Amino acid sequence: MRTGSSFLTRTELVYFAILAAVIFVVFPASMDIFRLNLFGKYLTYAFVAVGLVLCWGYGGILSLGQGVFFGLGGYCMAMFLKLEASTPEATAIQSTPGIPDFMDWNQLTALPTWWEPFHSFPFTLIAVIAVPVFFAFVIGLAMFKRRVGGVYFAIITQAIAAILTILIIGQQGYTGGVNGITDLRTLLGWDIRTDSAKYILYFVNGGLLMLCLLAAQFVRRSKLGRILVAMRDQEDRVRFSGYDVANFKIFVFCLGAAMAAVGGAMFTLQVGFMSPSFVGIVPSIEMVIFCAVGGRLSILGAVYGTLLVNWAKTTFSEMFPELWLFAMGALFIGVVLAFPNGLAGLYNSYVAPYVKRLISARGAGRRMAPAE
Amino acid sequence: MFDGYTLSELGSILAMQGFAGLILFSVFVLMALGLAIIFGQMGVINMAHGEFMILGAYVTYLCSHIFQNYLPGLFSIYFFVAMALAFCASGALGMLCEWALIRHLYKRPLDTLLATWGLSLILQQAYRTIFGAREVGVSLPDWMMGSVPLTDLIEIPINGLFVMALTLIITAAVGAMMYRSGWGKQVRAVMQNRVMAGAVGINTERTDRLTFGIGCGVAGIAGAAFTMIGSTGPTAGQLYIVDTFLVVVFGGAASLLGTIASAFSISQAQSAMEFFLSGSMAKVLTLLTVVGILMLRPQGLFTLKVRK
Numbered sequence: 235m236r237t238g239s240s241f242l243t244r245t246e247l248v249y250f251a252i253l254a255a256v257i258f259v260v261f262p263a264s265m266d267i268f269r270l271n272l273f274g275k276y277l278t279y280a281f282v283a284v285g286l287v288l289c290w291g292y293g294g295i296l297s298l299g300q301g302v303f304f305g306l307g308g309y310c311m312a313m314f315l316k317l318e319a320s321t322p323e324a325t326a327i328q329s330t331p332g333i334p335d336f337m338d339w340n341q342l343t344a345l346p347t348w349w350e351p352f353h354s355f356p357f358t359l360i361a362v363i364a365v366p367v368f369f370a371f372v373i374g375l376a377m378f379k380r381r382v383g384g385v386y387f388a389i390i391t392q393a394i395a396a397i398l399t400i401l402i403i404g405q406q407g408y409t410g411g412v413n414g415i416t417d418l419r420t421l422l423g424w425d426i427r428t429d430s431a432k433y434i435l436y437f438v439n440g441g442l443l444m445l446c447l448l449a450a451q452f453v454r455r456s457k458l459g460r461i462l463v464a465m466r467d468q469e470d471r472v473r474f475s476g477y478d479v480a481n482f483k484i485f486v487f488c489l490g491a492a493m494a495a496v497g498g499a500m501f502t503l504q505v506g507f508m509s510p511s512f513v514g515i516v517p518s519i520e521m522v523i524f525c526a527v528g529g530r531l532s533i534l535g536a537v538y539g540t541l542l543v544n545w546a547k548t549t550f551s552e553m554f555p556e557l558w559l560f561a562m563g564a565l566f567i568g569v570v571l572a573f574p575n576g577l578a579g580l581y582n583s584y585v586a587p588y589v590k591r592l593i594s595a596r597g598a599g600r601r602m603a604p605a606e
Numbered sequence: 607m608f609d610g611y612t613l614s615e616l617g618s619i620l621a622m623q624g625f626a627g628l629i630l631f632s633v634f635v636l637m638a639l640g641l642a643i644i645f646g647q648m649g650v651i652n653m654a655h656g657e658f659m660i661l662g663a664y665v666t667y668l669c670s671h672i673f674q675n676y677l678p679g680l681f682s683i684y685f686f687v688a689m690a691l692a693f694c695a696s697g698a699l700g701m702l703c704e705w706a707l708i709r710h711l712y713k714r715p716l717d718t719l720l721a722t723w724g725l726s727l728i729l730q731q732a733y734r735t736i737f738g739a740r741e742v743g744v745s746l747p748d749w750m751m752g753s754v755p756l757t758d759l760i761e762i763p764i765n766g767l768f769v770m771a772l773t774l775i776i777t778a779a780v781g782a783m784m785y786r787s788g789w790g791k792q793v794r795a796v797m798q799n800r801v802m803a804g805a806v807g808i809n810t811e812r813t814d815r816l817t818f819g820i821g822c823g824v825a826g827i828a829g830a831a832f833t834m835i836g837s838t839g840p841t842a843g844q845l846y847i848v849d850t851f852l853v854v855v856f857g858g859a860a861s862l863l864g865t866i867a868s869a870f871s872i873s874q875a876q877s878a879m880e881f882f883l884s885g886s887m888a889k890v891l892t893l894l895t896v897v898g899i900l901m902l903r904p905q906g907l908f909t910l911k912v913r914k
Contacts, residue, residue, distance in 0.1 A: 296716045296719075298719075376901040377901060377904075380901065380902075380904050381904075382900075382901075382904040384715065384716065385649075385651055385715050385716065385719075386855065386900075386904060388651070388716060388719060389651075389851050389852070389855055390855075390897055390900060390901075392848060392851075393848055393851075393852055393893060393896075393897055394897060396848045396893065397890055397893045397894060397897070400886050400889055400890050400893075401886070401890050403886065404884060404885075404886030404887055404890065515844075515848065516844075519720075519723055522720065523720065526720060556731070556735060559727045559728065559730060559731035559734075560727075560728055560731050560732075562724070562727050563724040563725060563726075563727035563728035563731070564724065564728065565724065566720050566721060566723055566724025566725075566727065567707065567721050567724040567725065569720070570711065570714075570717045570718075570720050570721040570724075571707070571710060571711075571721065574717070
């Protein structure tokens, strides 16, 4: 493995360019707006998967609560959009005009104080990132400083995902309950439900994803990335070398949370609603499997893995709804038992050698993802 | 909120609430016992534990149908047969899974989590295909229906009492197996030092398989008991898995006593708070407290001192 002197090797640059071409040229050219919007939705999950590659693949921290951060980011954005959609004129038929419809249905007569700041767009943009990161920071601080890791961390993050779901569903009047926050219309007066808006949002989403990938690549190639790998493999030795292991873990966990939050906000914008079914345990574990299928050590693999699993999910559950859960279960077991490095691992061991032979020997740099 | 209640009424409400807490406690203990063996002793994260439990519940459901239709004379005792069958069915499936899946993953605990989650998805869909998506209930024999009036205001349902008695017996049996039998000694030896246990002649692979099987079998019995107080659906297992893991982790993973103590405190806290708050808030507060305590004391309530 070359040291972190160069940010992208030539081969990696090619891989990044291929992914960018797929997202920005192939998909928009080959799909109608409905399918494209669907793939845009899948790509929002890819944000979470890329964050998980950093946390889990590199840092060895398996979080089963990434749905929490995805959901918090999405809810922050949804609250802003909902307030914009609930003008006194638009909600004149309610007994209290000017508050979101689900609050009116639950006999609330005034907007709760903590909803007030979400009238402001700049505040919302900050909150989309800041709220989930703050959550992640508190969780990380409490857990990693006490050297809780591995299995226990997974179980506790899972419990947190369960708690947040119960809370959101239970507090209907403040959160929209099990239906979530629905019927979102405009962003700063711009209708997000039109086809042209969907195109624009798709490209914004793709651009943000590329930014996240570059950030992840930067972390991978930096000294931080190597400390993460060292921590994953021999935590005590890193600690004895004088590094504060907990701080690195907290940082990478927060970074993963921030990426998930951006994904959540883009999800709300593209799909037009946010509900607790994207927060709980089941979606959180599914997000882990996206990452595992792509290859837990490959940030680009995570994107392909997400696309593949979601595409398969949609196709399968349209054609054979019965079989989908069997296939998904088999996927979990198969990925863990047979292909622990996922698609990227398969690519590296079977496809990459041919590709290398095809291209001249000069272009063959290091592989897409280092094997373990 | 206490207006309009007399003192004796308040007392009986508290007693009833406490009793509801005890039933919850029994269910928690039954579920957590199997997991305490599998997760606490073996260190395997079995996310499919709830599905093994539901298998026991479905076996009981089948038994109740068969006895009702073909052996109506013996219907009053069908539950004991069902329990034994539930233990065997879940245990056998558990041993099969251990052989096919878990034994390859002992060194990768986080991967077991994903693999058993996949297993749980497959089992859920299998239940849905075989038994249908709707929840099913069993018919109880006459002697389990009704309730015992303790005072004018306090009534105790008999099925609740039965579940509690069952919990006591099974807990005692598991405790005896773990701490008094040769098998228990082998299990604990393998878990504390696998290499050394192998060196002194314990067949570690067989012990692993048997331990996993018995853990799953206990889950099956829990499922059978569960049918006494609630109905069973394909996804019912998933609802309880987080609570169960929290009970085991909160109690201190390797301690049976800790598991019981934590099941007691969590269930009592939850049912006591349900009286003052809505059900979901009671649950949120209980779980938050548990998570909070675990952050301060990650090793749980009771810990076994082992040199690593």
